[in-house]
Amino acid sequence: MSIKSSLVVVSLLLSILIGLFLxxxxxxxxxxxxxxxxxxxxxxxxxxEERWQADxxxxxxRCEELGADVLVQAANGDDTRQINDVQALISRKVDVIVIVPxxxxxxxxxxxxxxxxxxxxxxxxxxxxxxxxxVYLSFDNVKVGRLQAQWxxxxxxxxxxxxxxxxxxxxxxxxxxxFNQGAMEVFQPHxxxxxxxxxxxxxxxxxxxxxxxxxxxxxxxxxxxxxxDAVLAAADGVAAGAIQALSEEGLAGKILVTGQDAELVACxxxxxxxxxxxxxxxLKKLANNAAEVAVKMAKGKxxxxxxxxxxxxxxxxxxxxxxxxxxxxxxMETVIADGFQPKEAVYGK
Numbered sequence: 001m002s003i004k005s006s007l008v009v010v011s012l013l014l015s016i017l018i019g020l021f022l023x024x025x026x027x028x029x030x031x032x033x034x035x036x037x038x039x040x041x042x043x044x045x046x047x048x049e050e051r052w053q054a055d056x057x058x059x060x061x062r063c064e065e066l067g068a069d070v071l072v073q074a075a076n077g078d079d080t081r082q083i084n085d086v087q088a089l090i091s092r093k094v095d096v097i098v099i100v101p102x103x104x105x106x107x108x109x110x111x112x113x114x115x116x117x118x119x120x121x122x123x124x125x126x127x128x129x130x131x132x133x134x135v136y137l138s139f140d141n142v143k144v145g146r147l148q149a150q151w152x153x154x155x156x157x158x159x160x161x162x163x164x165x166x167x168x169x170x171x172x173x174x175x176x177x178x179f180n181q182g183a184m185e186v187f188q189p190h191x192x193x194x195x196x197x198x199x200x201x202x203x204x205x206x207x208x209x210x211x212x213x214x215x216x217x218x219x220x221x222x223x224x225x226x227x228x229d230a231v232l233a234a235a236d237g238v239a240a241g242a243i244q245a246l247s248e249e250g251l252a253g254k255i256l257v258t259g260q261d262a263e264l265v266a267c268x269x270x271x272x273x274x275x276x277x278x279x280x281x282x283l284k285k286l287a288n289n290a291a292e293v294a295v296k297m298a299k300g301k302x303x304x305x306x307x308x309x310x311x312x313x314x315x316x317x318x319x320x321x322x323x324x325x326x327x328x329x330x331x332m333e334t335v336i337a338d339g340f341q342p343k344e345a346v347y348g349k
Contacts, residue, residue, distance in 0.1 A: 038068040038096075038298035040291075041089030043082060043110070045102035045126075047074040049207075049237060051261045051283070052100065055124070058287035059098070066295045077206050079106040086110040090117045095298035098122045098290060103172040105129045120297050123316070124290050127174045130312040134297070135305060137290045139281050139321045141175045145182025145234075147325040148258040151277050152230045153190065155256060160190060162229035165219045166201040167212050167242055169234040176203070179234050179260070199228050204238050212241030217248075225249050230256035236266035236278055243274050262326060262335050267346045270328060277327040280334050286321055293319070 040063055046052055052074075060070045071089060075082035082102055089097050090113060097114050099121060101107035108131035111121045120134040127136055156162035164187070169176030190196035200219035204212040216231060231246075233239035239259035246252045252274045259266045259278040269275035293303050305317035326334050336343045 038295055039092070039094045040068050040070045040294045040298060041086075041092070041094035041097040042070055042072045042124075043085045043089060043097060043099045044072065044074045045082065045100050046076050048076065050263050050265075051236075054283055055100070055287050058284050059124075059291050062288045062291035063295060066291060068291075068295045068298060075102055077102050079103050082107065083110055083113075086113060090114060090119060093117075094119060096120050096122065096294045098124050098294055099128060100124045101126050101128050101173075104174040106172075107131075122290060122294055122297070125175070125286065127309060127311050127316070129174060132314055133311055133316045135293060135303065136309055136311070136316045136318040137286060137293065137320075138175075138318070139286065139323050141178035142182040142185070144175075144260055144279050144281075144323060145179040145184070146186050147182075147279060147323065148179070148232055148234075148260070148277070149183040149186035151325050151327070152232060152256055152258060153186065153196070155276065156229055161195040163197045163199045163223075163227065165216065165223075165228050165231045165242075166198055167215050167231060167233045167238050168201070168203045169238065170205055170207045171203050173207070176234060183232055199223055204234070204241070207235060207237055209237055209241040209244070212238040213245045214241075216242045216245035220245060220249055220251075225251060228255065230258075230276075232258050234258075235260040236263040236275075237261075239266060239269075239275050239278075243269065247274070262340060264341050264345055267326075267331065267335060267341050268348070270326070270331065271347055277325055280324045280326045280338075280340065282321060282323075282338060283340070284338075289319055289321070 044052055056072055063070045073085035075085055079102055097119055099107055104127050107128045111128055111131040111133055114121045123133055123136045125138045153160050168180050187196050202215040231242045233242045236259040239257050242257055243252050246255055256276045259275055262278045262280040266275055266278050296303055305319050307318045307320055308315035309318045324334050335341050
């Protein structure tokens with residue numbers, strides 16, 4: 001490790017230790033004083049999607065293995081409800097709150113409320129903006145977009161040349177902008193040369209399948225069935241909506257479609273040929289890391305983060321995991337080999 005890297009780690013370590021010290025000494029008494037096990041609060045945007053069910057289960061399991069208990073709340077995409085969920089966790093005097101925000105800007109209030117009660121906050125997978133957030137754990141989300149865009153460029157009917165429909169994620173999720181940023185970093189040089197055209201672009205509100213389907217329906221109506229070569233869909237749920245729209249026109253399997261999250265149905269679509277690829281994010285590692293960080297923070301132990309991500313107010317100590325582009329050619333070596341999805345379910349045998 002270089003001297004510069006060492007200084008970053010030391011600086012981050014000191015900032016987290018100071019935050020933990022202040023939090024522990026300003027925390028209210030009551031039930032928390034009589035607990036023998038740390039209590040972690042987990043506030044989720046939703047539990048309606050396979051992805052977040054898996055994260056919740058993995059996080060809770062690892063916390064329990066480490067001797068901590070977990071209270072789980074799910075807001076079902078409602079910002080007001082998520083604020084109320086956090087307030088409920090504060091009233092239970094949890095030691096740490098882990099938040100998957102529906103709206104990364106709106107949840108700044110939740111961080112402020114938690115800090116007023118002396119409770120540190122971890123942002124899980126999605127960054128919480130414009131607040132003094134304690135720790136952020138996620139993946140390299142700009143790289144997600146880069147991998148999706150590069151895969152499309154490499155697999156277009158004429159590699160490096162084509163017409164792309166962009167179906168971005170929800171504007172309430174900061175990650176959606178990072179995915180788009182990464183994709184455009186890859187596409188822009190090809191756009192400037194005239195080899196790539198973004199012929200349609202829109203944002204799928206709340207990442208909903210129906211909203212993604214409407215976007216691709218509109219693209220088909222405007223451009224025609226032969227007016228584009230690929231759909232860069234930001235996530236597997238968005239891809240599902242895109243593929244439904246393509247199916248209605250007999251185009252499923254003929255137009256390239258990206259995805260993200262390696263959901264079971266997406267992996268099945270990849271093997272069937274209607275979805276082209278997905279991004280595999282090792283969720284077990286993320287959930288385990290988050291659980292270990294949360295329990296350490298609850299016990300006042302030091303946390304080492306070797307990166308920072310600016311959230312508009314501070315450089316947040318961060319841990320970012322790696323990701324992988326997955327298609328038919330490497331499904332076995334990635335998603336299946338890691339035990340993320342069962343081979344029998346993916347391949348149907």
